[in-house]
Amino acid sequence: MRDATTASVLASVRRLEAVGFRAWPAEQAIYDGSWLIRLTRAHPSKRLNSLNPLDPGDRRDIAGRLKAAGKRFAAAGRPLTIRMTPLAPPELLDHLHGEGFERFDESIVMSADLSQGAGEGLDQLPLRDINRFIDARLAISGEPESLRAGLCSILAAIKPETGLFLLQSADRPSAVALAVLDGELIGLEQVAVAEAERGQGLGKAVVQSALRWGHLHGARMAWLAVGAANAPALALYRKLGFSEVYRYAYFRERNEA
Incomplete structure (x- = not known):
């Protein structure tokens, strides 16, 4: 056994x-x-x-x-x-x-069964503008502008279908998530929330939007990787039905x- x-x-x-x-x-x-x-x-x-x-x-x-x-x-x-x-x-x-x-x-590395409600959320259409997504990601994370070209080439090289999700407040980017749809699996990458706007449910909202989009496009299971020391993110993902697969x-x- x-x-x-x-x-x-x-x-x-x-x-x-x-x-x-x-x-x-x-x-x-x-x-x-x-x-x-x-x-x-x-x-x-x-x-x-x-x-x-x-x-x-x-x-x-x-x-x-x-x-x-x-x-x-x-x-x-x-x-x-x-x-x-x-x-x-x-x-x-x-x-x-x-x-x-x-x-x-x-x-x-965590996964969630989308049939158990993890795919619920706002029906938000993903962005088509890679540069706008990268602008938001760099602004939210505080990462240097020098990473722009690298991020652009990585996003352009992703072969499965992608969804770029962005939430804004007062015309400023508040939260982002990259969803990658690969058969019946949807992966979440580059999830980030602006530091000044954390604790307001924006991380949950952008993740649920991405998962809903994936579910509507045939995904049955979601996965992601999160830092083991990132307690707030782990708490959020567990609330959304994710559980640990491996480390x-x-x-x-x-x-x-």
Whole structure:
């Protein structure tokens, strides 16, 4: 029974990892066996610049492959960053601990059954203007203008259908969400609420609008990834019917300086 349960969980992880890669595509995707190297010069996102082991049984030459991956990351001007999900081999985790790598930034991948009410919300049409969405996202998050070109290229590279959602108050952007419709799955990316307007239900409203749009277009399940330390966002998503599927964390070489 335990083996069957483990197989079922890993199947869910594989499915969500695959749609996650399509929802937030990297400029380069390079495979070394089942280890996926994702690199993106135009944007510093860890998800877009990470080594992703995708098979617990792929434990061949861990030290040599990490060294080769490190050279690829260095050539791209990025630090070697390993994203560890339940698909990573335990031997790799042991190796990282033994070599002094440090763990940081844990995230939780959550899902919700849209037939249970998570698809309720305002019937809002998504934006068609990528630049307007990016303007709002940068203004709300306070991220630097230098990320504009990278965000534009990422959004343009998403192959599944997307919905760009924006809420405004007093002609200022208040909340944004990117929805990616991939078959019967809808993923949420880039969810953000303006700091001065948090606690007013805007996050719930923009997420529900995105989920309703996805549900009306055939989605049956929603998914998202949220920082494990982001208590307000976790509380919101749980209220909307999301529950944890799995976690992942990043590892990097320890800086001794």
